Structure formats: structure tokens, C-alpha cells
Amino acid sequence: MSDEQTRLGELRDEIDRIDQQVMDLISARARCAQEVAHVKMAANPGEDVFFYRPEREAQVLRRIKEQNPGPLPAEEMARLFREIMSACLALEKPMHIAFLGPKGTFTQAAALKHFGHSVISVPLPAIDAVFREVESGAAHYGVVPVENSTEGMINHTLDMFMSSPLKICGEVQLRIHHHLLVSPANKDQEITRIYSHQQSFAQCRQWLDTHRYGIERITVSSNAEAARRAAEEPGTAAIAGDMAAELYGLEKLANSIEDRPDNTTRFLIIGKEEVPASGHDKSSILVSMRNKPGALYTLLEPFHRHGISLTRIETRPSPSGTWAYVFYIDFEGHMDDPQVSKVLAEIDDEAVELKRLGSYPIGVL
Ligand SMILES: O=C(O)C(=O)C[C@]1(C(=O)O)C=C[C@@H](O)C=C1
Known part of the structure; x- marks a missing residue:
């Protein structure tokens, strides 16, 4: 046997031993997740249990990225853990995820990037059909595109939030290669x-x-x-x-x-629940203001005064009448943060309508 073959043999034996340890550890982790599911069910008997915890997943993935020792890149390590958590969640409860189909769309790629491959992904023919599927409870969550860095906002998604009771539970960005x-x-x-x-x-x-x-x-x-x-x-x-x-x-x-x-597209995760703070969050609101001079200033000034950064503001025609407008605003922070609460309370006093679409972790992957 050559020196090369001897060394390769030793290294492969070492890899086999490590794989056994990795498998034992992943199995121990999966048993823990099963136990978590029992605790959640025992605490909420007879109620809808939210097995998927977006804030916790974001914290786990952030920690993995921060503490990754290399040589694998942090992004790669986070992707591996994304799949491990996805498989653990499927043990707790298989998740049905509706997405703008058909199969093979970028929205499906975004859904799998966000939830991992252990979910059941359900293609639907239109954005409003994804909203309906989640509203009816047929799917646990939905994934819809909201903006593209080259082409701008996907207005149909924004407009759906005017009438839908659903919340935004997360976001995911995908580099789009055509x-x-x-x-x-x-x-x-x-x-x-x-x-x-x-x-x-x-x-x-x-x-x-x-x-x-x-x-x-x-x-x-x-x-x-x-x-x-x-x-x-x-x-x-x-x-x-x-x-x-x-x-x-x-x-x-x-x-x-x-x-x-x-070229990047941002997608939103929509669901029925409000997501607790993860420590690095974003929020979205819809606001309709009275049509009077300074309305936009009145809306934006509290954000400036309380030191809250806006990440997006879009104007959409209001469904309620000609030349009335609705503002769609994304900003940094969680609605439970005291500063954010103050801003929203001030806006509420001035607005015709303020709709809180949700707070959610800033995309990690
Ligand atoms: O911590 C939880 O609540 C879990 O259910 C465990 C776990 C995980 O595998 O780490 C699984 C699914 C949740 O979405 C978040 C985390």
C-alpha cells in the first residue's frame, strides 16, 4: 500500500468516527425537539400550538453564524443547521407551506431557503390564493414575493395586506440568477x-x-x-x-x-401569529392619513424623533376612494420595543387607520 493510500485510509477512518458522533448528536438534538413539542402541547391543551418559532430559529442561526469556527464559511454552517432544525421541526409537526407556484419558481426556492427542505411545500397559482390558503388554515404559513431590487415592489402582495387579517412572520432574501x-x-x-x-x-x-x-x-x-x-x-x-x-x-x-x-428578491412569510422579539427585528405597518398639508411629515417625524430607522416606504392608492393613499412602511425594531410603541401610539392619534402587519426577525440566511 502506498503512503498516500495509508494516509487516506487513516483519514477516512477518522471521518467515519466523526460522522458517528455527528449522527449521535443530531439524534440527541432531535429527541430534545420532540420533548419541546410535548411541553408546548401540555402548556396549551386543546388549543392551536405554534410549533414553529421564527424568533428562536433566527436566534439559533445567528449564534451559529457568529460562533462558527471555520474552515466552513458561516453561511454554509448556518445552512446545515437550517436543515437540521427543519428536520427537528418536522418531527414536532410537519409544516404545510403555501407558495406562489407552480413548482420550480423562485418563491419555492425562497420557501425552502427559509424553512429548510423538511416542510411540505404547496404550490398555488396566485398571490391571493396563498393568502386564502393560510387564512383558511389549510397551510400553516405562506411565502409571497414583495420586492425586487431591479424592478421594485410587487404591488399585488402589498395590496393584499389591506384586507387580509394575516401577519408578517418573517422575511427571506434570495439572489436571483436567471x-x-x-x-x-x-x-x-x-x-x-x-x-x-x-x-x-x-x-x-x-x-x-x-x-x-x-x-x-x-x-x-x-x-x-x-x-x-x-x-x-x-x-x-x-x-x-x-x-x-x-x-x-x-x-x-x-x-x-x-x-x-x-439582483435580489425579498419574500415575506405570512401566518396567523404575532412573533415575539428575537433581538434583531423589523416591523411593517399600513397607514392611511387624512389628505391635508404636511400629512407625510406628520407620519414620518415621530420615527426621526425616536431614532427609528425606516427601511422602506411605499405609497399605494387607497381602495376607499379616488386620490386617497395608503402608506406601507417597514422599519427597524419590534412593536414591543418601548420606542416603537411610542411612535405607533403617536401615529395612531393622527392616522385615519393604522394597521400593524407584524414584527419579525430580520432575515438571517
Ligand atoms: O425551541 C423550540 O421551540 C423548538 O421547537 C425547537 C426548534 C429547534 O429545532 O431548535 C424547532 C422548531 C422551532 O421552530 C424552533 C426551534
Whole structure:
């Protein structure tokens, strides 16, 4: 046996021993999570038990990132623990997560990034259908896109909060990489049509104008639908992401064709519960102000005075009348924080309506 083979043998024996220890420790952790479930059920007999604890998960993942000794990158270590916690939660209670489908969309990728792969993910055809699924209790939580760094807000999601009783329980950001995809059978054929979602065409506009100018662009309901069509129709391609490419067995003609290298979409987790503070949180509100001079100043000034940072403000037309507006505001902090409570109390005095959409941990992964 060569020196190399001897050394490899020793190292692999060591890896086997470590794997056994890792497995024993993960199993001990899973038994602990089962015990946690019993404690939660005993404390709330006959009631809805919230097994999923977003604030606790955020704290665990933050600690892992802070204390990771290397050589694995902190992001990678957090992803491994994300999956371990996901499997532990599934032992407590299998979670049904509704998302804007079909299968293979970026929203599904976001749902799996946030909850891990041990959930049951349920594709639905529209944003309002995701809200309804969670409102009816058919799904425990929902995942919907809310804004893209290139294309701006997804107004349909914002507008749903005007009428829905659901709360925002979390957020997750996903780097969006679009690829030009073809079926292996069509690889050498001339492409005469490209399918994609309207947002993806917008995010790849310059690349398409430079590299595929003049080829017909056909807008469909999702990237995954575009990939499905490209898999079936000769002479076509799709612009979609990795999940859709994998699902429909497509090959990449061109990789990461989004115009902006930082192209990112933010998604919201919606559910029925209010989430306690995790120590690093964000909150969202909807406010409708009287239409009078200085209304926007009156709304924003308390945030400035109490030292609360706004992370987003959007204006939407109010459903109640012409030229009336609703402000959608995200800010740092939790609604239980004394400073935040003061700001909201002041706004409440001035606003026609203030709706608290929820406080939730700032996305960790
Ligand atoms: O701490 C809890 O409440 C648990 O249920 C345990 C645990 C975990 O595996 O760490 C599992 C699911 C929750 O979402 C949060 C954490």
C-alpha cells in the first residue's frame, strides 16, 4: 500500500468516527425537539400550538453564524443547521407551506431557503390564493414575493395586506440568477421564441437586447411555466432559475444573464401569529392619513424623533376612494420595543387607520 493510500485510509477512518458522533448528536438534538413539542402541547391543551418559532430559529442561526469556527464559511454552517432544525421541526409537526407556484419558481426556492427542505411545500397559482390558503388554515404559513431590487415592489402582495387579517412572520432574501435554458433535444436548433415571466424579462432586458435581439419574447405566468414550455416545444428557450431548469431537465445556453449582478428578491412569510422579539427585528405597518398639508411629515417625524430607522416606504392608492393613499412602511425594531410603541401610539392619534402587519426577525440566511 502506498503512503498516500495509508494516509487516506487513516483519514477516512477518522471521518467515519466523526460522522458517528455527528449522527449521535443530531439524534440527541432531535429527541430534545420532540420533548419541546410535548411541553408546548401540555402548556396549551386543546388549543392551536405554534410549533414553529421564527424568533428562536433566527436566534439559533445567528449564534451559529457568529460562533462558527471555520474552515466552513458561516453561511454554509448556518445552512446545515437550517436543515437540521427543519428536520427537528418536522418531527414536532410537519409544516404545510403555501407558495406562489407552480413548482420550480423562485418563491419555492425562497420557501425552502427559509424553512429548510423538511416542510411540505404547496404550490398555488396566485398571490391571493396563498393568502386564502393560510387564512383558511389549510397551510400553516405562506411565502409571497414583495420586492425586487431591479424592478421594485410587487404591488399585488402589498395590496393584499389591506384586507387580509394575516401577519408578517418573517422575511427571506434570495439572489436571483436567471439563465437562458433549452431542452437538450433542442440544443442545436435555431431559437425563434423565448418564454419567461414579465419580471424576468425586465430583469434581463439589456442582455436580451444585446445577445438575442429580435427574437420573439412571450410572457407567461411564471418562470417555471416558461421552463415547462421550453422543455416541450422545439425551437424555444426559457429564462428561468436553477430550480426550474432542474425540474424540467433543461440545459443552460447562457448563465446568470440578469442585468444587475446584485439582483435580489425579498419574500415575506405570512401566518396567523404575532412573533415575539428575537433581538434583531423589523416591523411593517399600513397607514392611511387624512389628505391635508404636511400629512407625510406628520407620519414620518415621530420615527426621526425616536431614532427609528425606516427601511422602506411605499405609497399605494387607497381602495376607499379616488386620490386617497395608503402608506406601507417597514422599519427597524419590534412593536414591543418601548420606542416603537411610542411612535405607533403617536401615529395612531393622527392616522385615519393604522394597521400593524407584524414584527419579525430580520432575515438571517
Ligand atoms: O425551541 C423550540 O421551540 C423548538 O421547537 C425547537 C426548534 C429547534 O429545532 O431548535 C424547532 C422548531 C422551532 O421552530 C424552533 C426551534
